[in-house]
Amino acid sequence: MAIKSRKHAPSRFNQHVGAALAVMLLPVAAQAAGQNASQQTLNEVKVIGTQENDFKADKASSPKYTEALVNTPQTIVVIKKELIEQQGALTLTDALRNTPGVGTFFLGENGNTNTGDAVYMRGFDASSSIYVDGVRDIGSISRDVFNIEQIDVLKGPAGTDSGRGSPTGSINLVSKTPQLENAFNSLITVGSGKQKRATADWNRVIDADSGTAFRLNLLKQDSGNAARDEVKNERWAIAPSVTFGLGKPTRVTASFLHVDQDNVPDGGVPTIGLPGYVGPDNPATATATNPVRTYINSAPKVDPKNFYGLASDYDKVKADMVTVKVDHDFSPNVKLQNITRYGKTKQDYLLSAFMGSAANLVTNNAALGAVPSNPSTWLLARSNRTIKDQKNTVLTNQSTITAQLNTGAISHSLVGGVEFTSEKQTNYSYVAASLGASTVAAATRTIPLANLYNPNPHESTTVFKPVRSGATTDGAIDTQSAYLFDTVKFNDQWQISGGVRADHFSTKYNAITLQTAVTAPAPQLIPVGTPLGTSLSLSDTVYNGKISALYKPTPDSSVYALYSTSKAPPGTNFTLSTAASSAQNLSYDPQETTTKEIGTKWDFLKQKLSLTAAVYQTEVKNEVEQDPVISTIYYQTGKKRVQGLELGVVGEVMHNWLVSAGYARMNTSVESGRVVTASGVNNLSYTPKNTFTSWTSYTLPFGLKIGGGARYVGEMLRGTDGAYGTPAKIDSYWVMDAMASYSVNKNLDLQLNAYNLADKTYVAAINKSGYRYTPGQPRSFSVTANVKF
Secondary structure, three states: OEEEEEEOOOOOHHHHHHHHHHHHHHHHHHHHHHHOHHHOOOOOOOOOOOOOOOOOOOOOOOOOOOOOHHHOOOOEEEEEHHHHHHHOOOEHHHHHHHOOOEEOOEOOOOOOOOOOOOOEEOOEEOOOOEEEOOEEOOOOOOOEOOOEEEEEEEEOOOHHHHOOOOOOEEEEEEEOOOOOOOEEEEEEEEEOOOEEEEEEEEEEEEEOOOOEEEEEEEEEEEEEEOOEEEEEEEEEEEEEEEEEOOOOOEEEEEEEEEEEEEEEOOOOEEOOOOOOOOOOOOHHHOOOOOOOOHHHHHOOOOOOOOOOOOOOOEEEEEEEEEEEEEEEEEEOOEEEEEEEEEEEEEEEEEEEEOOOOOOOEEOOEHHHOEEOOEHHHOEEOOOEEEEEEEEEEEEEEEEEEEEEEEEOOEEEEEEEEEEEEEEEEEEEEEOHHHHOOOOOOHHHOOOOOEEOOOOOOOOOOOOOOOOEEEEEEEEEEEEEEEEEEEEEEOOOOEEEEEEEEEEEEEEEEEEEEOOOOOOOOOOOOOOOOOOEEEEEEEEEEEEEEEEEEEEOOOOOEEEEEEEEEEEEOOOOOOOOEOOOOOOOEOOOOOEEEEEEEEEEEEEEOOOOEEEEEEEEEEEEEEEEEEOOOOOOOEEEEEEEEEEEEEEEEEEEEEOOEEEEEEEEEEEEEEEEOOOOEOOOOOOOOOOOOEEEEEEEEEEOOOOEEEEEEEEEEOOEEOEOOOOOOOOOEEOOEEEEEEEEEEEEEOOEEEEEEEEOOOOOOOEEEEOOOOOEEEEOOOOEEEEEEEEEO
């Protein structure tokens, strides 16, 4: 079957977009270059040094943002590496705790567990909107921060900046690059949960006259998890880079990143005993022979360290990324940046997961030794052995030109660019019996039932090695984009900013399914007919824009209003469908998002301390909804809304005293369509109403630095999928951390980090059915030696 769709695709878009943009920007470059022709010979160069603020950044890293953060009309949080290192954060999700309302609150669907950075932001999944140096980074992997200089969190629709993606923002990781100084830095960490980790950051000037420098970042980690038994995080990585022309008009940086992970994944623990939990037996379907087991309602909680998978479970990731970036200054006012990248990620994942359903929770079975009055004999079936075998590739080229020019008394900051990107994703399916699926008879079950309160992940098992079935799904998205932004300054107090972006995409989706059979003693693929395949394609062009007005009451403050849009067409997750119930149905319109934001930003203490405040409203429409009467009919009438307030402070309060803090309040609702929470409350799931984060540090005169912070996450409602008896929400919690660092000498610092000082027990994430949750980190410690030369 082959189905094709083309919506509003302009003729010859691919051929003309680059030429049109060049024509638009040519007069800009010519005028700005002419204005600076007389500046080719400089008689004097003055260098003024300033002390860097360890927490507060002046600008976002993207060339699309030409103004300082205080003059940028949008909520942007920049997390610098100095803050990350003080907290001992190791991954992207650790670092994102420094911005309120952003986190990994959702564990996954039913028996499946989300892998990698499953980030929620302002009520929506932002996992597909993660970028590295402005290039989309696909693949559900956990990203390490060993090679990261800073993290830019852009909140609000990012469609004009980045194209398709989350309706509520994007995350950009900025890589470390060579500098014109010789330096070496190594962090060696040991801690709770058998933590062992070492990183090295070596920068070497090869030739100062030509501006050539080399940088090498290395990582090796072999750690457990302080919160969990058996879970393992083992990885190594290498990131060399070289830059030619530092300090010159033309700079070329070539970099390579290789990451190799070999982890034991975490499937979570049962929610039995948590507040709101009752047994999984539904009274509506109970019978005399299968009555409701009310005694389960009072069952104690399981030990949150229990591991319910098998020690042979694995999560293997290999990722490679090659990047070449060219920066050229035509003049001080006209600059060009071009970035080319090829990236490849391969993930091989196996998890022996469970569903705490009535059938899988065995409490009364004499043959198996399960006795109702003795919870220590209860059993849990690990019947959801799931696998993920996925390969992602991305090839992109981006060109951005920025220009500063004047038209009379009005100044312009222009940004224009084009992007050409090809992304592909392949998923491989496996023979059901090789995974111990429910199709295998109970008498020959390959995975032993786990003791509910004392599971044994090392039990002997006859589980077959997973075998590919031959069925695959392939998705490919080719995108050609053009964008143009202008910030118009009428005087020192007023500016208007606007931008438009056009994305022309072509999506292809192919699914191959095979009829298979299984023969003993080992599974074999037996063709029993012609392979069945589905081939779908979609081509369309979407347009996004944003406009804002900004007023500066003082030189170091601003008040602004912003309106922006974002669109996500079907196929953005590499799949297309003909099912009426799927948002990926190629006949549907793109999901549309609009955001209105009013905010203010103030810099104090000679621009060392920044205070921000913003109120916003985001509406997402064209959600697919089922007809309440005729179950086979669906409409794009769904609408969701998030209204919020966000406050932030970051920077230096006084000499040696640093602070970073933020508060967010979100009121969420389904404006049109069915309620999406298990409790029936009209809020969005996995979205805490109130969140707060803070960190502060102070350096004493004799070299001792002390610091700490508190985080608060309000209660969250889980999604609904018909599961009975499980918690409909998770409780709010506070967590407090602390740090002490001492400079032994100029070459060595020692740092102690303490996490969850009060040893608070809390739920960090819960899955959609509510059967499983991820326990929060208990009280734990780490010691880091910072060796530097």
